[in-house]
Amino acid sequence: LKIGIILGTRPEIIKMSPLIRGLQNKNSFLIHTNQHYSENMDKIFFEELNLKRPDYNLNIGSSSHGNQTGRMLVEIEKVLLNEKPDIVLVQGDTNTVLAGALAASKLNIKIAHIEAGLRSFDRKMPEETNRVLTDHISHYLFAPTEIAKKNILREGILEKNIFVVGNTIVDATVQNLKIAEQNKDICTFLSNLTGNNEYFLLTLHRAENTDSVENLSKLVFAITQIVKKYQKQIIFPVHPRTKKKLIEFGLFNDLSKNNLVKVIEPIGYLEFLMLEKNARLIITDSGGVQEEACILNVPCVTLRENTERPETILVNSNILSGCEPEKILNSIDFMLNNNNTWENPFGKGNSGEKIIEILLNK
Template sequence: MKIITIIGARPQIIKAAAISRAIKNKFSKEIKEVIVHTGQHYDANMSAVFFEELEIPKPDYNLNVGSGKHGEQTAKMLSGIEEIIENEKPQALLVYGDTNSTIAGSLAAAKIGVPVVHIEAGLRSYNKSMPEELNRISCDHMSTLLFSPTEQGVSNLQKEGFQLGNEGPYSIDNPKVYHCGDIMFDNSTYFAEKANTDSEGLKEVDFNTPYILTTIHRNANTDDPIALNNIFKAITYLAKEKSETIILPLHPRTKKMMDQLLTEELQTKLKDLPNVKIIDPVSFLEMIALEKNAKLILTDSGGVQKEAYFFKKPSLILRPETEWVEIVAQGAAILCDADYDRIVAAYEHFIQLDNIEFPHIFGDGMAAEFICNEIITHIK
């Protein structure tokens, strides 16, 4: 069986590692994988290094679409993927998550009649102003096999009319929904030990000193002067008044927006606080090392808040809502948005807790093998 895997953004490259590893180790005689990189993110720090350290096969195709407006970017991907599908004639096309690469791949395949396999199906933030929400909803409704990492995801799909327990043959009109666990949990489990030894790029981080790991990248935070100043006001408070060490891997674009939008007073405070350590973007293994050793995680990333849970770290989520509602319901994360008072209050809440429960809600670390088995069984 030939499947086309669509990747385009850094999180998708990481997720793809789990499926590619399962194919290589257990399903190489049953599945031939053709990897298509749309080029949605493509520079050494955001893409290439991940293929190397996660041992992912290099892409068979790269569309090199680069950045651009949503419509322009998606249209280029749609055209390029459609041509590849026609040339390769796969039995299925596999997509991850909720990016423009995901929606483009789903549209191209569904219109030609190639079954779409959606990994991370059923996630909902219930905020349609987010492009990701529109992408994930649309992709689910074009998919034949839908693999949800959580029970909540399955419940979300049921509310939208998906039926459970369908019998084959499966198609876009008769899709099958699975609760399979999270392939990012597969990866975090697999690479956790390696991350301890492959983090030489973090020489400026003292793992023996407790620290708060912070990541900021969403446009709603980086491009809004009020939001960005509120977040950094909270960071400087934690560093100065609470003597917390803050580790902040910072993408150049976020740094650029800080220079443009932060008040002079805040910029001066940040420069005068040696315990606020702004470092270059990190690789996946370095990020795992940072997450494993942090005392607390402050983030607007969907992936990082979930990985915080994997490593039993409480998280302060710099968003008004999250698609990972389970970790908030469990009491392992608090939604703070870009609100100074809520960030500080959430910090105080977690610092005073002696024990936080992190039950297994993301599967057993074997989701990739389960997915491959089901693809072989049900895609003809």
């Protein structure tokens, strides 16, 4: 049995890491589309997580959706024709995932979709299209939870193809937090950055928030109101997409000149996990960060109108605020009064092992 792993962005490297490790002594190969390519969105994770380097770098980079996805499709097909794998693994909902799945499907190669069945029910999100289409051409649908399984059963996917295995983000979080906590340099990094004062952690990159000047302006205003009201610092490792838009819309200085807002470049996974774990509250529009906040027992406010991670809302680890400043402030108040005693609904940290066992025994 030969397995090809395809990935392209920061969260895919992190969530695939348990599978890359688990398959490295098996007949497998790794394709990186380089949808993400900046050192701190890409290489840093291979180094910190000690992962084998990709066998193929496709150097696709940034572009419009059609151009990016189309060029990935062409280049991935060439590799698959050459390698002839029996199964291709893709994870999540990026353009890399859709291109990888589509290329494999046309060559009659079986697709295993890790994190299958997530639905925001918002077709305006490019990720929702990617999720739905990928699920419908996959043979192995690795759903993290029963809720995800129900979503795809409802769409007519056969039950025998769905495996509820938890989410590999639990594996990654548990394994790497231990490593981070024992690393003196990372502990020093954390105390230098935060001054050992209480802080909120912020990430922001979703297209609907960053690409609209109206929404991004509201969010920047909200950030300035939050630090004023709570007199706590906000640590903000800014995604390159967001930095570009903040500068383009003339909003970057409003944040960087505020003493309580620490705008920094994206950081490594070990550093970020420690920042999450020690935050008083996390404010985000990221999918993976909503999950990690839940796993680490840190309350989360999500700057979106919907989420494909409803499990976090059901256990009360997360609340949806959208991007209206008043609603964001109310949501923060609400979550700060939470008792933070929920149980993580995403599994026990052995999803990678379960997935490999299922694939190798088929």
